[in-house]
Amino acid sequence: MREDVDYEWFETARWIPLTAHRLVGYARARTLGVRAAYRALAPLRAIGALVPELTAEAEAALPDEVPTVHDAVAVDPAYRVSEPGTPLLPLDLVSIAGRLGESVRHTWQRRITPYLFCRTRP
Numbered sequence: 001m002r003e004d005v006d007y008e009w010f011e012t013a014r015w016i017p018l019t020a021h022r023l024v025g026y027a028r029a030r031t032l033g034v035r036a037a038y039r040a041l042a043p044l045r046a047i048g049a050l051v052p053e054l055t056a057e058a059e060a061a062l063p064d065e066v067p068t069v070h071d072a073v074a075v076d077p078a079y080r081v082s083e084p085g086t087p088l089l090p091l092d093l094v095s096i097a098g099r100l101g102e103s104v105r106h107t108w109q110r111r112i113t114p115y116l117f118c119r120t121r122p
Contacts, residue, residue: 013047013048015048015049015050016050017050017052018041018049018050018051018052019075019077020075020115021072021075021076021077023037023038023041023115024067024071024072024075024115025072026041027066027067028066028067028072031066032066033062033063033064033065033066034062034063034064034065034066034067034114035059035060035062035063035064036064038051038054038059038062039059042054052117054117058117061113061114062114062115063114070100070102070111071111073096073099073100074096074100074107074111074112075111075112075115079095079096079099080092080095080096081095088112093107093108093112096111096112
């Protein structure tokens with residue numbers, strides 16, 4: 001079947017902000033470390049992707065390992081007590097740590113702190 005078309009068709013990209021939850025999901029789906037996943041997405045800023053530009057420190061803080069299910073739960077807004085897009089509250093941290101069966105300190109240091117750059121974005 002041949003189509004004769006006199007026009008070019010394209011659809012404008014609809015970008016959504018890269019959040020910790022989306023970054024972890026992308027890394028898990030591609031079996032990449034989080035830092036490698038971020039580096040794969042960062043060049044897409046040139047075409048309008050809403051990937052935050054990280055400082056060298058923030059990028060270095062991203063884990064090299066492929067995220068686990070526990071990591072995904074820790075950054076999933078569905079498991080927060082506070083509203084998505086608002087600052088993380090102490091009760092959020094206690095709730096997430098309890099759900100994971102971990103200490104608050106471990107959850108904060110291992111699962112939340114590397115992703116703080118995403119917390120201010122919706």
